[in-house]
Amino acid sequence: MNRARPGRPDADSDKLIPMPLDPRLLDILCCPACHGDLVEKAEGLHCQGCGLLYPIEDGIPVMLVDQARQVDK
Numbered sequence: 001m002n003r004a005r006p007g008r009p010d011a012d013s014d015k016l017i018p019m020p021l022d023p024r025l026l027d028i029l030c031c032p033a034c035h036g037d038l039v040e041k042a043e044g045l046h047c048q049g050c051g052l053l054y055p056i057e058d059g060i061p062v063m064l065v066d067q068a069r070q071v072d073k
């Protein structure tokens with residue numbers, strides 16, 4: 001039992017850091033409910049058309065009307 005393990009400090013304790021959303025992704029995404037433009041907010045992607053806010057989980061926008069919530073414009 002003398003196997004040396006390559007040093008990978010904190011490999012398992014890395015925190016998930018939210019990645020900034022790719023602007024090109026924003027470009028091709030649109031609201032599934034009304035096909036309106038989306039604007040990136042701290043809480044998620046906000047539709048300018050119908051005011052739904054889509055959550056972003058682990059850097060991936062959840063483009064489901066089911067998961068979206070209505071917010072004031």
Ligand SMILES: [Zn+2]
Binds near residue numbers: 032035036047049
């Ligand atoms: Zn919309």
